Amino acid sequence: MQQTKQVNVGGVKIGGSAPVSIQSMVKSPTEDIGRVVDEIRKLEREGCDIVRIALPTKESVKYIKKIKKETSLPLVADVHFDYRIALGAIEQGIDKIRINPGNIGGRERLKAVVKLAKEHNIPIRIGVNSGSIERDIEKRYGQTPKALTESVRRNVEVLEDMDFTDIVISAKSSNTLFTIETYKRIHERVSYPLHLGVTEAGLTFNGTVKSAIGIGSLLVDGIGDTIRVSLTASSVEEVRVGMEILFALGLRKRNFEIISCPVCGRCSIDVENLTKNLKKRLERLTIADYQVPIKIAVMGCIVNGPGEARDADFGITGGKGKGVIFKTGKVLKTVKEDKLLDTLVDEILDYTV
Numbered sequence: 158m159q160q161t162k163q164v165n166v167g168g169v170k171i172g173g174s175a176p177v178s179i180q181s182m183v184k185s186p187t188e189d190i191g192r193v194v195d196e197i198r199k200l201e202r203e204g205c206d207i208v209r210i211a212l213p214t215k216e217s218v219k220y221i222k223k224i225k226k227e228t229s230l231p232l233v234a235d236v237h238f239d240y241r242i243a244l245g246a247i248e249q250g251i252d253k254i255r256i257n258p259g260n261i262g263g264r265e266r267l268k269a270v271v272k273l274a275k276e277h278n279i280p281i282r283i284g285v286n287s288g289s290i291e292r293d294i295e296k297r298y299g300q301t302p303k304a305l306t307e308s309v310r311r312n313v314e315v316l317e318d319m320d321f322t323d324i325v326i327s328a329k330s331s332n333t334l335f336t337i338e339t340y341k342r343i344h345e346r347v348s349y350p351l352h353l354g355v356t357e358a359g360l361t362f363n364g365t366v367k368s369a370i371g372i373g374s375l376l377v378d379g380i381g382d383t384i385r386v387s388l389t390a391s392s393v394e395e396v397r398v399g400m401e402i403l404f405a406l407g408l409r410k411r412n413f414e415i416i417s418c419p420v421c422g423r424c425s426i427d428v429e430n431l432t433k434n435l436k437k438r439l440e441r442l443t444i445a446d447y448q449v450p451i452k453i454a455v456m457g458c459i460v461n462g463p464g465e466a467r468d469a470d471f472g473i474t475g476g477k478g479k480g481v482i483f484k485t486g487k488v489l490k491t492v493k494e495d496k497l498l499d500t501l502v503d504e505i506l507d508y509t510v
Contacts, residue, residue: 159348160172160173160174161173161348161349161350161351161382162322162324162348162349162350163175163350164280164323164324164325164350165278165280166207166231166233166252166253166280167207167230167231167232167252167253168231169206169207169231171280171325171350171352171382171383172325172349172350172382173350175382176408176409177376177381177382177383177384177403177408177409178206178207178382178383178384179204179205179206179207179383179384179385179396179399179400179403180205180206180207180208180209180233180352180383180384180385180399181200181205181208181209181385181386181392181393181395181396181399182208182209182210182211182235182385182387182392182395183196183197183208183209183210183211183392184196184391184392187210187211187212187213187217187220188216188217188220190220190223190224190227193210193220193224194224194227194228196392196393197224197228197230198228199392199393200230200392200393200396201228201229201230203393203396203397203400204396204400204409205230205392205396206230206231206383207230207231207233207252207253207383208228208230208231208232208233208392209232209233209234209235209255209385210224210232210233210234210235211235212234212235212236212242212246214242215239215241215242215245217242218242218245218246218249219249221234221246221249221250221251222249222250225250231252231253232251232252232253233251233252233253233254233255233282234246234247234251234253234254234255235255236254236255236256236261237256237257237260237261238260238261238262239261239262240261240262240266240267240269240270243256243261243270243274244269244270244273247270247273247274247277247279248273251279252279253279253280253281253282253325254270254274254279254280254281254282255281255282255284255327256270256281256282256283256284257283257284257285257289257312258283258312258315258316259285259289259291259308259312260289264315267315267319268319271316271319271321272319274321274323275320275321275323278323279323280323280324280325281316281321281323281324281325282324282325282326282327282352283309283312283313283316283324283325283326283327284327284329284352285305285308285309285312285327285328286305286327286328286329286330286356287300287305287329287330287331287332287335289308290304290305290308291308291311294307294308294311301335302335302338302339302342303342305328305330305335305339306328306339306342306343306346308328309326309328309343309347310346310347313326313347313349322349324349324350325349325350325351325352325382325383326343326347326349326350326351326352327351327352327353327354328340328343329354329355329356329387330355330356331355331356331357331358333355333367333370333371336354336355336356336371337371337374337375340353340375340380340381341375341378341380344380350382350383351380351381351382351383352381352382352383352384352385353371353372353375353376353380353381353383353384353385354368354371354372354384354385354386354387355367355368355371355372355387356387357387358386358387358388359388359389360388360389360390361388361389361390361394361398364386364387364388364389364390364398365386365388365398368386368387368388368398368399368402369398369401369402369405372384372386372399372402373402373405373406376402376403376406376408377406384399384402384403385399386398386399386402410450411450412439412450412451413439413450413451413452413453414450414451414452414453415432415435415436415439415452415453415454415455416452416453416454416455416466416469417429417432417454417455417456418455418456418457418458420457421457421458423457423458424457424458424475425457425458425475425476425477425478426457426473426475426476426480426494426497428455428456428457428475431455431473431497431498432455434498435453435455435498435501435502438498438502439453439502439505451470451471451505451508452468452469452470452471453469453470453471453472453501453505454466454469454471454472454473455472455473456472456473456474456475457474457475458474458475458476459474459476466483466486467485467486468485468486469483469485469486470484470485470505470508471483471484471501471504471505471508472484473497473501475494476491478493478494479491479492479493479494480492480494480497482497482500482501482504484504484508489504
């Protein structure tokens, strides 16, 4: 797969050989600076790389400097309709702007935004979606991936004609297959970095499934440079889902990986709670100097472990009121069920610290 052009968003590289970055969007009201700053800090702790804020009015622009003083993540301005908001955001030190060139107020106003962005070395994300396809294009191609691709091509050419190429592209739909097909078409036609996402994906469960399929299948094919999971849920949850997608594809590494059996009638220990509590315990630890990631298995019976989980660094196999702690497929010790978690964590610490 050919590499895309690389752009710089407040120190975070998108495209080229840069790792796939994770984005989210602040859901707190922009004028409530305290809540916005708190939300951005939480996103950073979860692994978010870039955060976007809505700027619905000219008044909202004045909060950018204050937010940037209190946070360290690159900030993207989400601007629609009023080109003066985009100009103000750039002057206030925003790291990137997201616009739909077709609704910013005409060519001359767009030219003013592009000129100022170029002067400040600010990338522009062209954000179009299936609901904003130009009428003439939709009339010709209908509501199709071909139409959305044509809309992207047209908007890219407008910026290129203005001698601006620090471009990131997003072309989303709430339909997963529509989204996948569109991004594949765009990838074949342009060399700009692509911002992936299934827009308006829904509540956490449904949206996670749609996003994992849409974003994941594209990343597997080497398509995509930055992602945003769009959920009707907290922005923190969006980042967690995005991280899991990247973890599952091997595009990010973490300190530990927990695998656990799905449980059946043979199971006689509480695998679900053991796994949840183990995850919480490990997330609180600062563990250094070990092979990353360490793999830990929580298995409900002898059928699934330690044999099936022999590739795990450590694990638990359950029994009636007790369990076996194993390491790389070999039994270390048998302990009572209420001691399983503490014993396992102690063994992990002895091995990793």
